Amino acid sequence: MGYSLRFRAAAIVLLGSMAVSSWSAVPRAAAEPASGKSAAVKPWDARKRLLEQVSAASGVPWTSLAAVDQYERTINTARKRKASAPLAGVYYTEEEWFGALNPDHSDPSARTIALFGGAGTDGSGDGLADPANDLDVLSSRVRQLTRFGTGADNWKIGVAGVYGSERAVERIAQFEKIYNHFQKLDLNDHAFPVPLKANYSYRGTWGASRGWGGHRMHEGTDIFAGYGVPARSTCYGIVEVMGWNNYGGWRIGIRDVNNLYHYFAHLSGFAKPLKPGDLVKPGQVIGWVGSSGYGKPGTSGKFPPHLHYGIYRDNGTKEWSFDPYPMLRQWEKQERTKGLKVDAVKP
Numbered sequence: 001m002g003y004s005l006r007f008r009a010a011a012i013v014l015l016g017s018m019a020v021s022s023w024s025a026v027p028r029a030a031a032e033p034a035s036g037k038s039a040a041v042k043p044w045d046a047r048k049r050l051l052e053q054v055s056a057a058s059g060v061p062w063t064s065l066a067a068v069d070q071y072e073r074t075i076n077t078a079r080k081r082k083a084s085a086p087l088a089g090v091y092y093t094e095e096e097w098f099g100a101l102n103p104d105h106s107d108p109s110a111r112t113i114a115l116f117g118g119a120g121t122d123g124s125g126d127g128l129a130d131p132a133n134d135l136d137v138l139s140s141r142v143r144q145l146t147r148f149g150t151g152a153d154n155w156k157i158g159v160a161g162v163y164g165s166e167r168a169v170e171r172i173a174q175f176e177k178i179y180n181h182f183q184k185l186d187l188n189d190h191a192f193p194v195p196l197k198a199n200y201s202y203r204g205t206w207g208a209s210r211g212w213g214g215h216r217m218h219e220g221t222d223i224f225a226g227y228g229v230p231a232r233s234t235c236y237g238i239v240e241v242m243g244w245n246n247y248g249g250w251r252i253g254i255r256d257v258n259n260l261y262h263y264f265a266h267l268s269g270f271a272k273p274l275k276p277g278d279l280v281k282p283g284q285v286i287g288w289v290g291s292s293g294y295g296k297p298g299t300s301g302k303f304p305p306h307l308h309y310g311i312y313r314d315n316g317t318k319e320w321s322f323d324p325y326p327m328l329r330q331w332e333k334q335e336r337t338k339g340l341k342v343d344a345v346k347p
């Protein structure tokens with residue numbers, strides 16, 4: 001009941017400030033993370049509400065905001081740094097926020113910061129540009145991103161301007177597609193790459209000097225299984241790469257919203273309707289185990305059939321692989337005890 005009252009108050013403030021500027025401020029209290037009285041609010045819900053508020057104020061769809069916010073979160077993880085505010089993933093350095101020549105990094109007055117050309121603005125309507133306030137940081141970022149307008153092309157130019165690379169533009173567009181398709185933020189369920197009822201075996205072979213299929217440094221885990229055992233997406237994501245590779249044979253690469261690239265190699269074939277740009281979910285069949293690779297397109301049978309599964313993290317400028325074995329063990333165990341939480345899609 002307190003919730004609906006507060007929500008109504010928020011709507012009134014929102015309407016009131018719309019008269020002043022099309023880029024309205026939203027009240028701070030409404031976006032604060034769960035605490036005390038509103039402890040029932042889950043973090044995903046709080047995040048969704050924050051995105052919806054900034055969406056209402058800026059006219060940018062919440063899925064686009066989610067993509068940007070999540071992109072920054074993944075870059076923070078890769079670079080081992082913390083987001084500026086508790087809920088949003090947005091990251092500002094003090095110089096960016098307060099302005100490079102601003103001598104006082106403790107004065108969050110929106111007016112002073114604007115004077116020094118800092119990126120910090122007030123999104124919550126209290127006159128302060130507080131780098132620890134979720135509405136302030138997310139609103140400030142969206143202002144930078146929509147400098148040229150909110151249309152699709154202008155948004156892309158804005159994204160390239162803020163993040164400085166085509167790679168970031170591509171990632172954020174992928175995340176947008178994922179959020180648009182699944183319409184939720186919580187996309188962290190996983191599945192083991194082959195059905196648990198199949199006959200398979202694997203062990204930690206990370207860094208072995210040479211794996212099956214000619215990988216120079218073995219970047220992944222080989223899951224041995226018979227020809228035709230289904231290979232399944234391990235995550236919610238988007239098909240980024242699909243086709244032939246001289247080492248990997250018929251292979252598929254899937255990007256998830258954690259900016260991880262899941263690589264499946266040596267397949268005997270792909271699940272038929274699947275194509276690059278398609279959205280997939282955990283447990284969805286994407287192809288079948290085989291022994292393709294190590295030669296020109298179509299080469300097969302140079303080693304025993306297995307699924308090569310690799311995982312790569314993007315830090316915004318480069319990608320590197322890490323050992324998927326511990327995650328595979330975890331996903332296998334989860335699926336064994338709890339079952340697959342999402343519906344497996346048949347090809």
Ligand SMILES: [Zn+2]
Pocket residue numbers: 211212213215218220221222307308309
């Ligand atoms: Zn391998």
